[in-house]
Amino acid sequence: MNIDCPVIEIENLSMNYGEKEVLKGLNLTVNHGQIVGYIGPNGAGKSTTLKTLIGMVTGFSGMVRVLGYNIRTHSLEVKQKVGYVPENAQLYEQLTPLEYLRFVGRLHKMSDHKIAEISPKMLEVFELGNMADRRMSVFSKGSKQKVQLIAGMMHNPDLIILDEPLSGLDPNAVLLVKEILGKLKLQGKTIFYSSHLMDVVEKISDRIIVINQGEIIADGTFEELQQNATGSLESIFSNLTGNTSHIKDNAELFVSVLDDIK
Numbered sequence: 001m002n003i004d005c006p007v008i009e010i011e012n013l014s015m016n017y018g019e020k021e022v023l024k025g026l027n028l029t030v031n032h033g034q035i036v037g038y039i040g041p042n043g044a045g046k047s048t049t050l051k052t053l054i055g056m057v058t059g060f061s062g063m064v065r066v067l068g069y070n071i072r073t074h075s076l077e078v079k080q081k082v083g084y085v086p087e088n089a090q091l092y093e094q095l096t097p098l099e100y101l102r103f104v105g106r107l108h109k110m111s112d113h114k115i116a117e118i119s120p121k122m123l124e125v126f127e128l129g130n131m132a133d134r135r136m137s138v139f140s141k142g143s144k145q146k147v148q149l150i151a152g153m154m155h156n157p158d159l160i161i162l163d164e165p166l167s168g169l170d171p172n173a174v175l176l177v178k179e180i181l182g183k184l185k186l187q188g189k190t191i192f193y194s195s196h197l198m199d200v201v202e203k204i205s206d207r208i209i210v211i212n213q214g215e216i217i218a219d220g221t222f223e224e225l226q227q228n229a230t231g232s233l234e235s236i237f238s239n240l241t242g243n244t245s246h247i248k249d250n251a252e253l254f255v256s257v258l259d260d261i262k
Protein backbone atom coordinates (compact mmCIF):
# COMPACT_ATOMS: atom_id res chain seq x y z
CA MET A 1 0.00 0.00 0.00
CA ASN A 2 1.01 3.63 -0.48
CA ILE A 3 2.19 4.83 2.92
CA ASP A 4 2.15 8.48 1.87
CA CYS A 5 -1.60 8.41 1.43
CA PRO A 6 -3.72 8.66 4.63
CA VAL A 7 -5.22 5.39 5.80
CA ILE A 8 -8.45 7.07 6.89
CA GLU A 9 -9.80 10.38 5.62
CA ILE A 10 -13.09 11.74 6.90
CA GLU A 11 -14.43 15.10 5.76
CA ASN A 12 -17.53 16.67 7.21
CA LEU A 13 -19.14 13.34 8.10
CA SER A 14 -22.67 13.68 9.40
CA MET A 15 -25.16 10.94 10.14
CA ASN A 16 -28.76 11.01 11.29
CA TYR A 17 -30.85 8.19 12.67
CA GLY A 18 -34.34 9.57 12.02
CA GLU A 19 -34.50 12.97 13.70
CA LYS A 20 -31.41 12.32 15.81
CA GLU A 21 -28.13 13.76 14.54
CA VAL A 22 -25.57 11.20 15.69
CA LEU A 23 -22.44 12.49 13.90
CA LYS A 24 -22.11 16.24 13.38
CA GLY A 25 -19.57 17.08 10.69
CA LEU A 26 -16.55 15.01 11.74
CA ASN A 27 -13.17 15.76 10.17
CA LEU A 28 -10.37 13.31 10.69
CA THR A 29 -7.21 12.05 9.01
CA VAL A 30 -5.30 9.02 10.24
CA ASN A 31 -1.87 8.30 8.82
CA HIS A 32 -0.09 5.01 8.39
CA GLY A 33 1.34 3.20 11.43
CA GLN A 34 -0.55 4.80 14.31
CA ILE A 35 -2.54 3.31 17.15
CA VAL A 36 -5.52 5.60 17.55
CA GLY A 37 -7.82 5.31 20.56
CA TYR A 38 -11.35 6.59 19.96
CA ILE A 39 -13.12 7.34 23.21
CA GLY A 40 -16.35 8.98 24.30
CA PRO A 41 -19.40 8.51 26.52
CA ASN A 42 -22.09 5.92 25.78
CA GLY A 43 -24.04 6.98 22.71
CA ALA A 44 -21.40 9.54 21.59
CA GLY A 45 -21.18 8.04 18.10
CA LYS A 46 -18.08 5.81 18.26
CA SER A 47 -19.63 2.65 16.82
CA THR A 48 -21.48 4.64 14.18
CA THR A 49 -18.17 6.17 13.06
CA LEU A 50 -16.45 2.78 12.94
CA LYS A 51 -19.37 1.16 11.09
CA THR A 52 -19.27 4.00 8.56
CA LEU A 53 -15.56 3.36 7.97
CA ILE A 54 -16.22 -0.29 7.21
CA GLY A 55 -19.19 0.41 4.94
CA MET A 56 -21.91 -0.87 7.27
CA VAL A 57 -23.73 2.44 7.50
CA THR A 58 -25.40 4.19 4.60
CA GLY A 59 -27.24 7.49 4.46
CA PHE A 60 -24.41 9.61 5.79
CA SER A 61 -23.25 12.88 4.28
CA GLY A 62 -19.65 13.94 3.77
CA MET A 63 -16.66 12.06 2.39
CA VAL A 64 -15.12 8.90 3.83
CA ARG A 65 -12.04 7.35 2.27
CA VAL A 66 -10.41 4.22 3.69
CA LEU A 67 -7.10 2.90 2.33
CA GLY A 68 -7.66 5.35 -0.52
CA TYR A 69 -11.09 3.89 -1.40
CA ASN A 70 -14.22 6.00 -1.31
CA ILE A 71 -16.48 4.00 0.98
CA ARG A 72 -19.62 4.95 -0.99
CA THR A 73 -18.37 3.36 -4.19
CA HIS A 74 -15.84 0.74 -2.97
CA SER A 75 -17.19 -0.69 0.27
CA LEU A 76 -16.54 -4.29 -0.86
CA GLU A 77 -12.85 -3.58 -1.40
CA VAL A 78 -12.65 -1.95 2.02
CA LYS A 79 -14.46 -4.86 3.73
CA GLN A 80 -12.05 -7.27 2.12
CA LYS A 81 -8.88 -5.40 3.00
CA VAL A 82 -9.66 -4.00 6.42
CA GLY A 83 -9.78 -6.00 9.66
CA TYR A 84 -12.90 -5.26 11.70
CA VAL A 85 -13.96 -6.55 15.09
CA PRO A 86 -17.51 -5.44 15.89
CA GLU A 87 -18.78 -4.43 19.31
CA ASN A 88 -21.27 -7.25 19.68
CA ALA A 89 -19.85 -10.51 18.47
CA GLN A 90 -22.20 -11.87 15.81
CA LEU A 91 -20.74 -15.33 15.52
CA TYR A 92 -22.39 -18.23 13.81
CA GLU A 93 -22.57 -20.07 17.09
CA GLN A 94 -23.49 -23.42 15.61
CA LEU A 95 -20.02 -23.48 14.04
CA THR A 96 -16.79 -24.44 15.77
CA PRO A 97 -13.98 -21.83 15.85
CA LEU A 98 -12.13 -23.74 13.12
CA GLU A 99 -15.23 -23.76 10.89
CA TYR A 100 -15.91 -20.09 11.57
CA LEU A 101 -12.33 -19.05 10.81
CA ARG A 102 -12.47 -21.08 7.58
CA PHE A 103 -15.64 -19.21 6.62
CA VAL A 104 -14.16 -15.77 7.42
CA GLY A 105 -10.80 -16.60 5.83
CA ARG A 106 -12.54 -17.61 2.60
CA LEU A 107 -14.45 -14.29 2.60
CA HIS A 108 -11.04 -12.63 2.68
CA LYS A 109 -9.97 -14.84 -0.24
CA MET A 110 -7.39 -16.75 1.79
CA SER A 111 -6.51 -20.25 0.60
CA ASP A 112 -7.93 -23.19 2.57
CA HIS A 113 -4.38 -24.39 3.04
CA LYS A 114 -3.30 -21.12 4.68
CA ILE A 115 -6.46 -20.98 6.83
CA ALA A 116 -5.89 -24.55 8.04
CA GLU A 117 -2.27 -23.73 8.81
CA ILE A 118 -2.81 -20.57 10.86
CA SER A 119 -6.17 -21.12 12.60
CA PRO A 120 -5.03 -23.72 15.18
CA LYS A 121 -1.94 -21.61 15.98
CA MET A 122 -4.00 -18.49 16.56
CA LEU A 123 -6.53 -20.35 18.70
CA GLU A 124 -3.65 -21.77 20.73
CA VAL A 125 -2.27 -18.25 21.31
CA PHE A 126 -5.63 -17.28 22.83
CA GLU A 127 -5.73 -20.51 24.86
CA LEU A 128 -8.64 -21.88 22.84
CA GLY A 129 -6.71 -24.76 21.32
CA ASN A 130 -8.69 -27.37 23.22
CA MET A 131 -11.98 -25.75 22.15
CA ALA A 132 -11.16 -25.60 18.44
CA ASP A 133 -13.73 -28.29 17.55
CA ARG A 134 -16.48 -27.32 19.96
CA ARG A 135 -19.57 -25.41 18.92
CA MET A 136 -19.27 -21.78 19.94
CA SER A 137 -22.80 -21.76 21.38
CA VAL A 138 -21.28 -23.10 24.60
CA PHE A 139 -18.47 -20.51 24.71
CA SER A 140 -18.15 -17.83 27.39
CA LYS A 141 -18.41 -14.17 26.34
CA GLY A 142 -14.62 -13.77 26.55
CA SER A 143 -13.94 -16.87 24.46
CA LYS A 144 -16.32 -15.62 21.75
CA GLN A 145 -14.54 -12.27 21.81
CA LYS A 146 -11.20 -14.01 21.33
CA VAL A 147 -12.50 -15.85 18.25
CA GLN A 148 -13.87 -12.55 16.95
CA LEU A 149 -10.46 -10.91 17.41
CA ILE A 150 -8.72 -13.69 15.51
CA ALA A 151 -11.33 -13.53 12.74
CA GLY A 152 -10.84 -9.76 12.43
CA MET A 153 -7.09 -9.98 12.02
CA MET A 154 -6.43 -13.38 10.42
CA HIS A 155 -5.98 -11.98 6.90
CA ASN A 156 -3.16 -9.70 8.11
CA PRO A 157 -4.85 -6.40 7.19
CA ASP A 158 -2.97 -3.09 7.01
CA LEU A 159 -5.80 -1.34 8.85
CA ILE A 160 -7.50 -2.89 11.86
CA ILE A 161 -10.70 -1.32 13.22
CA LEU A 162 -11.74 -2.58 16.62
CA ASP A 163 -14.95 -1.67 18.43
CA GLU A 164 -14.52 -2.37 22.15
CA PRO A 165 -12.04 -5.19 21.46
CA LEU A 166 -11.26 -5.79 25.13
CA SER A 167 -14.85 -6.17 26.24
CA GLY A 168 -15.28 -9.39 28.22
CA LEU A 169 -11.58 -10.30 28.21
CA ASP A 170 -9.80 -11.28 31.42
CA PRO A 171 -6.72 -9.24 32.46
CA ASN A 172 -4.27 -11.76 30.92
CA ALA A 173 -6.10 -11.68 27.61
CA VAL A 174 -6.15 -7.86 27.73
CA LEU A 175 -2.38 -7.94 28.21
CA LEU A 176 -2.04 -10.32 25.26
CA VAL A 177 -4.12 -8.10 22.96
CA LYS A 178 -2.14 -5.03 24.03
CA GLU A 179 1.11 -6.83 23.18
CA ILE A 180 -0.25 -7.99 19.82
CA LEU A 181 -1.42 -4.48 18.89
CA GLY A 182 1.96 -3.05 19.87
CA LYS A 183 3.77 -5.57 17.67
CA LEU A 184 1.42 -4.98 14.74
CA LYS A 185 2.08 -1.26 15.02
CA LEU A 186 5.82 -1.92 14.82
CA GLN A 187 5.12 -3.75 11.55
CA GLY A 188 3.51 -0.56 10.23
CA LYS A 189 -0.14 -1.52 10.70
CA THR A 190 -2.68 1.15 11.58
CA ILE A 191 -5.06 0.42 14.43
CA PHE A 192 -8.19 2.48 15.08
CA TYR A 193 -10.11 1.26 18.09
CA SER A 194 -12.75 2.36 20.55
CA SER A 195 -12.61 1.45 24.21
CA HIS A 196 -13.93 2.45 27.59
CA LEU A 197 -10.79 1.14 29.31
CA MET A 198 -9.05 4.45 29.91
CA ASP A 199 -5.88 2.97 31.41
CA VAL A 200 -5.33 0.82 28.32
CA VAL A 201 -6.09 3.67 25.93
CA GLU A 202 -3.68 5.91 27.83
CA LYS A 203 -0.88 3.36 27.60
CA ILE A 204 -1.10 2.03 24.06
CA SER A 205 -2.40 4.90 21.91
CA ASP A 206 -0.15 7.19 19.86
CA ARG A 207 -3.14 9.43 19.46
CA ILE A 208 -6.40 9.75 21.37
CA ILE A 209 -9.56 11.18 19.84
CA VAL A 210 -12.46 12.13 22.09
CA ILE A 211 -15.97 12.29 20.66
CA ASN A 212 -18.92 13.69 22.59
CA GLN A 213 -22.48 13.99 21.25
CA GLY A 214 -21.30 13.41 17.69
CA GLU A 215 -18.49 15.97 17.74
CA ILE A 216 -14.74 15.56 18.13
CA ILE A 217 -13.81 17.59 21.19
CA ALA A 218 -10.15 16.60 21.60
CA ASP A 219 -7.48 15.01 19.43
CA GLY A 220 -3.84 14.49 20.27
CA THR A 221 -1.30 12.43 22.16
CA PHE A 222 -1.97 11.74 25.82
CA GLU A 223 0.62 14.39 26.67
CA GLU A 224 -1.13 16.90 24.41
CA LEU A 225 -4.49 16.17 26.05
CA GLN A 226 -2.83 16.74 29.42
CA GLN A 227 -1.97 20.33 28.47
CA ASN A 228 -5.53 21.47 29.18
CA ALA A 229 -6.33 19.12 32.04
CA THR A 230 -3.74 17.22 34.01
CA GLY A 231 -4.17 13.79 35.56
CA SER A 232 -5.03 10.37 34.22
CA LEU A 233 -6.94 9.90 30.98
CA GLU A 234 -9.94 8.94 33.12
CA SER A 235 -9.99 12.37 34.79
CA ILE A 236 -9.29 14.17 31.50
CA PHE A 237 -12.21 12.23 29.99
CA SER A 238 -14.49 13.31 32.84
CA ASN A 239 -13.39 16.93 32.50
CA LEU A 240 -13.92 16.95 28.77
CA THR A 241 -17.21 15.10 28.58
CA GLY A 242 -19.13 16.76 31.36
CA ASN A 243 -19.89 17.38 34.93
CA THR A 244 -19.44 14.29 37.08
CA SER A 245 -20.68 15.86 40.32
CA HIS A 246 -24.11 14.30 39.75
CA ILE A 247 -22.69 10.75 39.85
CA LYS A 248 -22.70 10.47 43.64
CA ASP A 249 -26.19 12.00 43.85
CA ASN A 250 -27.46 9.60 41.20
CA ALA A 251 -25.95 6.60 43.01
CA GLU A 252 -27.63 7.73 46.20
CA LEU A 253 -30.94 8.16 44.38
CA PHE A 254 -30.66 4.66 42.92
CA VAL A 255 -30.03 3.06 46.29
CA SER A 256 -32.82 5.06 47.93
CA VAL A 257 -35.24 3.89 45.22
CA LEU A 258 -34.20 0.31 46.04
CA ASP A 259 -34.71 1.04 49.74
CA ASP A 260 -38.32 2.00 49.03
CA ILE A 261 -38.96 -1.54 47.74
CA LYS A 262 -38.37 -3.08 51.17
Ligand SMILES: Nc1ncnc2c1ncn2[C@@H]1O[C@H](COP(=O)(O)OP(=O)(O)OP(=O)(O)O)[C@@H](O)[C@H]1O
Nearest residue numbers: 017018022040041042043044045046047048049087
Ligand atom coordinates in the same frame (compact mmCIF):
# COMPACT_ATOMS: atom_id res chain seq x y z
N1 LIG B 1 -29.44 1.59 14.04
C1 LIG B 1 -29.74 2.63 14.83
N2 LIG B 1 -30.95 3.21 14.78
C2 LIG B 1 -31.25 4.28 15.54
N3 LIG B 1 -30.39 4.86 16.40
C3 LIG B 1 -29.17 4.34 16.49
C4 LIG B 1 -28.77 3.19 15.72
N4 LIG B 1 -27.49 2.89 16.02
C5 LIG B 1 -27.11 3.80 16.95
N5 LIG B 1 -28.10 4.65 17.22
C6 LIG B 1 -28.04 5.79 18.15
O1 LIG B 1 -26.94 6.60 17.74
C7 LIG B 1 -26.28 7.13 18.87
C8 LIG B 1 -24.81 6.76 18.80
O2 LIG B 1 -24.68 5.34 18.95
P1 LIG B 1 -23.28 4.63 18.90
O3 LIG B 1 -23.57 3.16 19.00
O4 LIG B 1 -22.52 5.11 17.72
O5 LIG B 1 -22.60 5.17 20.23
P2 LIG B 1 -21.26 4.70 20.96
O6 LIG B 1 -20.45 5.91 21.18
O7 LIG B 1 -20.64 3.57 20.24
O8 LIG B 1 -21.85 4.20 22.36
P3 LIG B 1 -21.41 3.03 23.37
O9 LIG B 1 -20.20 3.53 24.10
O10 LIG B 1 -22.59 2.91 24.30
O11 LIG B 1 -21.16 1.77 22.58
C9 LIG B 1 -26.99 6.58 20.12
O12 LIG B 1 -27.91 7.55 20.55
C10 LIG B 1 -27.72 5.38 19.57
O13 LIG B 1 -28.90 5.14 20.29
